[in-house]
Amino acid sequence: DAGVIQSPRHEVTEMGQEVTLRCKPISGHDYLFWYRQTMMRGLELLIYFNNNVPIDDSGMPEDRFSAKMPNASFSTLKIQPSEPRDSAVYFCASSPYRVSTDTQYFGPGTRLTVL
Amino acid sequence: KQEVTQIPAALSVPEGENLVLNCSFTDSAIYNLQWFRQDPGKGLTSLLLIQSSQREQTSGRLNASLDKSSGRSTLYIAASQPGDSATYLCAVSPAGTALIFGKGTTLSVSS
Numbered sequence: 001d002a003g004v005i006q007s008p009r010h011e012v013t014e015m016g017q018e019v020t021l022r023c024k025p026i027s028g029h030d031y032l033f034w035y036r037q038t039m040m041r042g043l044e045l046l047i048y049f050n051n052n053v054p055i056d057d058s059g060m061p062e063d064r065f066s067a068k069m070p071n072a073s074f075s076t077l078k079i080q081p082s083e084p085r086d087s088a089v090y091f092c093a094s095s096p097y098r099v100s101t102d103t104q105y106f107g108p109g110t111r112l113t114v115l
Numbered sequence: 116k117q118e119v120t121q122i123p124a125a126l127s128v129p130e131g132e133n134l135v136l137n138c139s140f141t142d143s144a145i146y147n148l149q150w151f152r153q154d155p156g157k158g159l160t161s162l163l164l165i166q167s168s169q170r171e172q173t174s175g176r177l178n179a180s181l182d183k184s185s186g187r188s189t190l191y192i193a194a195s196q197p198g199d200s201a202t203y204l205c206a207v208s209p210a211g212t213a214l215i216f217g218k219g220t221t222l223s224v225s226s
Contacts, residue, residue, distance in 0.1 A: 004158070031212060033213065033214075042216055042217065042218035042219065043159075043204065043216040043218075044216075045213050045214065045215070048212065048213055050212075055212075056213060091158060091159070093158075093159075095212075097211070097212060100146075100147070100166055100211065101164055101166070103149060103161040103164055104159075104161070104214065105161075106151075106158035106159040106160070107158050108156075108157055108158045109156075109157075109158055
């Protein structure tokens with residue numbers, strides 16, 4: 001398997017623009033997670049899905065952020081409008097979580113810079 | 116609210132040295148604890164997972180321990196190599212799914 005795929009790898013945009021980050025999880029994984037990593041706050045969970053259904057979105061910072069998972073092989077994280085403080089690396093991860101020893105598999109991340 | 120702390124934030128050692136990375140968490144009600152490695156510009160890779168009923172896990176030169184009652188875990192790296200240079204992240208799982216991460220320890224091993 002190719003692993004978790006994220007696109008784009010780098011995104012530079014101007015304040016106020018809409019940004020869409022994309023993720024393709026590993027086939028067969030029922031759980032999908034979106035994280036954000038900054039120097040100040042470290043790695044934080046934004047939202048996660050189980051079988052395409054959002055389970056916990058308490059980490060989504062505000063209404064400007066939204067996430068969808070229209071099918072088992074694709075998810076998006078959208079920021080509208082973007083602000084400079086949204087600059088961070090956004091990671092997508094997936095997991096089968098079929099047994100207690102299953103872990104999460106991370107994508108390479110999208111580095112977002114909002115000017 | 117669960118908080119995970121990693122000390123030190125950065126560590127530099129010469130090649131061949133044995134070293135210990137520390138992780139502490141505030142709520143002992145965890146499902147498991149994991150150690151990840153992150154290389155610059157890359158995603159995270161799982162190194163070791165310790166279930167709440169276990170005390171330690173080993174993989175090659177790595178050994179991770181868990182003391183739930185005191186809210187502590189350590190990652191022991193034996194005979195460190197320059198290839199071990201990376202950021203090491205500790206994460207706890209309150210319910211077996213979502214993870215709460217520490218900010219990591221950045222390790223530099225010089226040859």
